[in-house]
């Protein structure tokens with residue numbers, strides 16, 4: 001399955017797959033989602049506000065992007081627990097702690113999600129709707145279309161990406177603000193800074209910490225020779241703290257004029273979901289600060305998930321009242 005993901009393809013396959021998904025996943029689609037994202041954020045906050053506290057990951061940062069991507073793709077809400085289990089199993093296989101157990105769980109999840117998505121796509125071919133899956137089914141470009149298998153793999157890639165990344169932007173971002181109360185207050189008073197603040201939070205604690213490439217030809221890098229066929233891991237978290245890219249890189253400053261970061265990667269594989277992730281995080285953070293003026297940490301040190309590639313919190317208990 002992963003072999004069909006554009007994330008892991010070179011041109012010309014990558015170019016073709018990306019052009020087709022771009023046709024369906026446009027900035028206009030994302031802007032059209034804004035009112036619904038705001039509505040979901042508001043609804044998710046209400047139980048926590050009533051109870052005076054919540055686990056911000058479980059109750060807010062996780063469900064928000066998951067509901068959005070599930071509604072976008074047009075997959076049934078009742079199946080969300082299954083997506084979560086499949087998505088976690090696949091994400092674990094992309095990470096660095098590779099054990100037989102991780103591989104086995106990912107293989108099982110692949111079989112199940114593949115079968116599930118094939119069924120939904122078949123159904124959507126018969127009854128197209130205003131959703132992204134229907135758009136992908138009908139996307140064509142210069143005579144190209146997605147093959148059935150590419151279509152299934154693409155839908156799965158979008159679903160997994162929607163589960164494992166934005167949750168951590170909202171979670172890591174909220175934690176960064178909670179531990180820098182002056183910055184949190186500033187954003188609360190000046191919500192028009194949301195776009196700039198999210199760039200700084202993407203830089204400060206990026207949800208995807210690294211990416212890898214297999215080197216296509218020998219290259220000199222500093223005083224090292226990287227040979228054709230070598231595997232290179234680029235650490236995004238480190239690039240984002242490069243003092244040559246941003247002054248005072250270890251400080252959090254949501255008023256930085258030009259934030260330079262690699263959180264969405266770079267080059268031809270630059271994140272397709274970046275406009276969506278940015279808007280979701282901007283809306284989620286502004287809604288949280290506006291609706292919960294008493295927001296504060298309710299634990300000494302929150303727990304991180306045991307992962308290297310996807311950096312995010314297992315839980316973030318907060319008090320709201």
Ligand code: HEM
Pocket residue numbers: 006007008018069157158159161162165166169206207208211212262263264265266268269270271272273274276277278
């Ligand atoms: C804050 C949230 C997100 C972060 C930090 C993030 C990060 C990244 C990074 C670093 C890459 C490049 C990987 C590489 O070069 O090896 C990437 C690619 C990609 N992302 Fe995201 N992502 C986020 C959200 C999303 C969302 C919401 C979606 C879709 C629903 C998405 C879909 C994709 C896809 C399809 C690619 C592959 C693009 C290609 O190969 O051309 N991402 N993302």
